Amino acid sequence: MAVIEQFQEVLAKRHQYAKDWKAKHNRKVIGWLCSYAPVEIMYASGMLPVRILGSHEVQDVTDRYLFPTVCPFSRDALAQGLKGRYDYLDGITMARTCSHVQGTFDNWKNYIPTPLKYYIWMPNHLQSPRAKPLLVQEYKSFVQALEKFTGKKITDQDLDKAIELYNINRKLMKQVYEFRKQEEPPITGTECMEMVVASQLMDVAEHNKLLEQLLKELPHRKLERNAGVRLMMVGSEMDDIVFVKMMETLNCTVVIDEHCTGSRYFWDEVKPEKDRLAAIAARYIERWPCPAVSADFETRGNRVLKHAKDWNVQGVLVYQQKFCDPHEFDIPWLLKNFKDNNIPTLVLEFDVTIPFGQFRTRIEAFLEMLELELV
Numbered sequence: 001m002a003v004i005e006q007f008q009e010v011l012a013k014r015h016q017y018a019k020d021w022k023a024k025h026n027r028k029v030i031g032w033l034c035s036y037a038p039v040e041i042m043y044a045s046g047m048l049p050v051r052i053l054g055s056h057e058v059q060d061v062t063d064r065y066l067f068p069t070v071c072p073f074s075r076d077a078l079a080q081g082l083k084g085r086y087d088y089l090d091g092i093t094m095a096r097t098c099s100h101v102q103g104t105f106d107n108w109k110n111y112i113p114t115p116l117k118y119y120i121w122m123p124n125h126l127q128s129p130r131a132k133p134l135l136v137q138e139y140k141s142f143v144q145a146l147e148k149f150t151g152k153k154i155t156d157q158d159l160d161k162a163i164e165l166y167n168i169n170r171k172l173m174k175q176v177y178e179f180r181k182q183e184e185p186p187i188t189g190t191e192c193m194e195m196v197v198a199s200q201l202m203d204v205a206e207h208n209k210l211l212e213q214l215l216k217e218l219p220h221r222k223l224e225r226n227a228g229v230r231l232m233m234v235g236s237e238m239d240d241i242v243f244v245k246m247m248e249t250l251n252c253t254v255v256i257d258e259h260c261t262g263s264r265y266f267w268d269e270v271k272p273e274k275d276r277l278a279a280i281a282a283r284y285i286e287r288w289p290c291p292a293v294s295a296d297f298e299t300r301g302n303r304v305l306k307h308a309k310d311w312n313v314q315g316v317l318v319y320q321q322k323f324c325d326p327h328e329f330d331i332p333w334l335l336k337n338f339k340d341n342n343i344p345t346l347v348l349e350f351d352v353t354i355p356f357g358q359f360r361t362r363i364e365a366f367l368e369m370l371e372l373e374l375v
Contacts, residue, residue: 028090036095051200091116172211189254
């Protein structure tokens with residue numbers, strides 16, 4: 001089976017993968033919400049970190065738990081727990097960033113039977129000199145909770161191994177992203193999304209082996225399609241692979257992304273320090289920031305724009321989960337930033353209840369406009 005197909009199989013059978021891993025290794029599985037959750041610490045504890053995601057299906061079970069103005073992603077994630085699809089989890093954790101995701105966590109804690117429920121206080125003012133010391137203390141408490149729960153002491157060697165594996169994972173995925181700079185990339189945006197989302201569901205050591213195999217295949221891989229218009233995707237959480245696959249049938253290729261299920265999740269590595277928890281804390285404070293925890297528009301804007309230029313982007317899809325206030329606040333300056341650099345943009349608001357046909361029509365019109373300008 002080709003590597004891409006193995007990523008696809010993990011996505012299609014994500015819950016079974018975790019259950020099989022748990023039975024094979026006789027170890028626990030911990031779910032996590034929000035990409036600020038420190039996967040290195042969870043992995044060092046001997047547990048399998050699994051990101052809790054939605055199903056992109058219309059659901060009707062969260063109305064009594066969450067306000068209707070909570071984003072569709074947070075509602076969908078909670079619905080999966082309420083429906084028992086994550087009944088194999090031994091624990092769940094999140095790092096405090098988004099109030100909507102916090103609503104998912106709070107309801108999960110109160111209404112879904114999961115043995116360990118741990119909340120990490122993430123500093124909201126990441127530029128503060130007190131942010132890192134605060135987060136280190138939070139991590140120390142998290143380590144103690146995991147040690148008590150698993151009965152296993154988390155050593156410096158455990159943390160070193162986890163840091164190394166995740167740093168390798170990030171480096172390898174960035175190498176895959178480099179192939180997307182080619183005029184005719186050997187991998188589609190859909191396939192890249194499958195690769196990155198799978199990394200948030202699989203054992204990182206196993207995912208690394210698949211990435212190494214993929215990097216051997218890509219230099220000899222040629223797609224039977226034209227790249228078409230080169231697009232960038234920027235915005236809220238995005239793991240809707242069916243949507244991206246539909247979009248890439250319209251004579252375009254997503255060559256780069258900036259969202260918390262994509263490059264924003266993995267781009268920055270942990271830089272070694274003698275204090276391992278301090279090194280991990282520095283990574284999560286200094287990583288590519290989410291608008292929910294950072295008002296440093298200039299740094300974030302410059303990084304987004306640099307990626308757009310480095311990957312030779314011809315248009316940008318700016319999207320937000322409906323009711324996602326931090327990313328909605330992001331949109332005006334993102335549009336200005338791209339406009340000032342002559343990069344056309346399309347804004348879409350996502351809700352699982354909106355038929356794909358509406359999105360398809362708007363994207364087709366946007367691509368036709370770009371094609372006329374590029375002639």
